[in-house]
């Protein structure tokens with residue numbers, strides 16, 4: 001018995017917000033955004049389009065690719081920092097739309113590390129639960145609704161989107177698709193990347209609205225420094241765990257936060273740039289959605305083939321970070 005990746009999907013909202021558009025909103029310019037982040041444009045969900053709406057579209061593609069139906073799904077996990085509601089969880093809303101009446105559902109809240117955290121949990125649950133055969137794992141974000149559109153330090157960075165990975169138990173296969181994983185957290189840095197209001201620490205009130213505390217607050221420089229070292233060490237950990245060499249990896253998919261972070265990670269891992277997936281120019285940072293969007297793009301473009309080893313690594317609020325090695 002093993003677990004394989006049976007399908008993938010992604011959804012990118014229609015509306016494009018370019019750097020030129022941002023120049024008209026805050027004191028910034030295309031040159032600064034491109035050279036400091038690599039971002040050229042990002043997509044923004046429609047006002048009435050929710051995180052679950054976007055995830056639903058990504059899920060339909062994954063289900064179609066795997067050739068299953070809603071009633072075959074046993075588990076739905078949604079990684080997000082922008083759920084439709086605090087409760088019910090986003091996964092349950094999707095269960096209803098997919099007609100996945102047998103599925104257990106929950107959301108995971110590890111910011112940009114969400115998709116890889118959820119994948120590891122899904123693999124573990126499929127392994128431990130005899131009756132589970134199919135798991136839908138989503139990374140989905142409507143970051144535009146927690147972005148302060150008057151803060152040039154953050155508003156140029158983020159975008160909206162959703163991705164899905166469908167895992168299937170395969171009685172015939174011998175090796176599981178998850179070759180190795182390393183997940184870490186350090187609450188000492190909880191304050192450098194946070195959404196200050198809306199939880200029990202600061203419920204919504206006039207002050208929280210007036211001071212824009214329902215939006216992303218980030219110490220960019222500090223986050224940058226910690227991101228590179230953490231992702232590199234997590235990648236080295238999984239490469240060692242699996243007993244492979246970096247040359248065996250067909251594609252590295254890092255979280256898409258900033259092209260300088262992505263290039264610094266690739267350099268320290270001694271992986272050539274052509275083996276490092278990068279679409280941050282088109283979508284900006286879509287947090288939990290980003291790795292799955294890259295993965296689906298690469299699969300559908302034939303850049304990842306069956307049997308290929310893919311290294312995924314991420315870093316985000318918490319702080320949380322990690323890496324997983326997958327055989328597609």
Ligand code: ACO
Pocket residue numbers: 027028029032033036037111112152153154156193216219220221222223224227257258261285287315316317
């Ligand atoms: N346009 C023009 N100037 C700007 C802008 C902007 N949009 N934003 C900041 N600046 C200015 C700053 O005010 C500063 O000016 P000063 O020197 O006069 O004070 C100057 O540019 C340099 O700012 P820095 O913060 O030093 O810029 P840096 O090179 O560090 O880049 C950035 C900033 C892009 C945010 C970078 O630090 C970064 O990418 N950090 C990591 C972000 C990340 O990885 N987040 C991950 C998780 S996100 C999540 O979990 C939801």
